[in-house]
Amino acid sequence: MATEMYTGEDRQRQNGEVDKSESWRPPFVRDFGRIIHSASFRRLQGKTQVFPGHESDFFRNRLTHSLEVAQIAEGIADRLNDVFEEALGKNKIDSRLCAAAGLVHDIGHPPFGHNGERALDGKMKLYGGFEGNAQTLRILSRLEKKAKYDEPVDGDIRAGLNLCFRTLAAVLKYDTEIPVERPNAKKPQKGYYASEAKIVAEIKRKVLGGKSLPEGAKLKTVECAIMDIADDIAYSVYDLEDSLKAGFLTPASILATDDDLLKRVAEVVTEQLKDDIGETVTVSKVQATFVAIFSDIFATGEPKTSDDGEARKQDDMANFISAMRASRDLNMDAGKRMELSSELVKEFINDVELKVNEECPALSKVSLVKETRIKVEILKQYTFLSTIYSNRVKLGEYRGTELVEDIFDALQKENGHLLMPDDVRRQVQDAGDDKALKARHICDFVAGMTDRYAVEFWARLRSDAAESMFKPI
Incomplete structure (x- = not known):
């Protein structure tokens, strides 16, 4: 395998198009521009993230969410290049390529989010299925009307945005071909369609320098891993911020969550992290996570030491009222919500680790430290189960x-x-x-x-x- 982070083959395009010679605009930067100006990217502004856009100009849609993911991904890459400068050497991670992956990570989402995804997959069970990540690759490599092949590939002459192979690899989150027929499937299968199988094979050939992956291994480039973490960070923090703004959640209601919901969150987090963490996340862990996040908000100062029972009652009442006001203020005060979001994003970005693959830098491993990975997943799943499953959203x-x-x-x-x-x-x-x-x-x-x-x-x-x-x- 190649020992460089990026090779000439990484920068090659689907239909063999050769980039013009402007040194100030290298291939990955050109890809970033093609994405920004694509119709599919613009249409993300009309697709819901959590709350419908017509409810408030404040709420995020798929476009603004994607912009935030792109910025966080770029920030992660910049930090890794700085913190792991010695280990990376000349093989710095291209932060603009990571940002490009962030921009398009949701470009395959249908109308009405995951419900639209399940509806389409239900209709396509005998025809190759439907899944958002698979559709993302299809849009970029087939459907966008930027370029064509000289000769058809799998009977299709369309080459989509004609991006570099390494850019396409950065959005290949699930290296699994979806079966053409899944008559008994109850939910979409993550992967890529059979119609793009030859394109995926060519992506692997270019990125891996013609070599094969180890037995049972799946392709996931360093840029794809960074994008994936950036998406988790944005999802966990900003969906919570939108829910606070909407009044669906308050710090007080989160800390007073009933045991049934806490148990569901703990079970889902445990299931989601079984391959990465391999330990059971308890209800106490979920509670402790939110206590740590909101502890500063509910801080009421030193307790009174008066022996006067009535004075203590008055003090307890004052502390309770202060705490409820603090909870309300986080919903009403945009500055405080932004401060909380900023602190969480900064914390999560600073907890991203890198393990350089000396033999193939493209396959270097990027991950969140264990405790932060659990914290991010708890935030994600709590917001999902408490808000997205609420009757008003449903x-x-x-x-x-x-x-x-x-x-x-x-x-x-x-x-x-x-x-x-x-x-x-x-x-x-x-x-x-x-x-x-x-x-x-x-x-x-x-x-x-x-x-x-x-x-x-x-x-x-x-x-x-x-x-x-x-x-x-």
């Missing part, structure tokens, strides 16, 4: 699931392609009797919709107050 998600399924069914019917934009209509027509290819084109179209566009499209099919026929599809 009502909107349920509608999204039904809506996505309804749109897909309408388009899959005979002559359903006539309801689609001209370019997608031609693709479906050209698929002929190939049901799998036809379903994939329909799936690509629905997955690319923003939440609002999906609602409007559905309204044209079902609502009495449909959009004007003069508005383009």
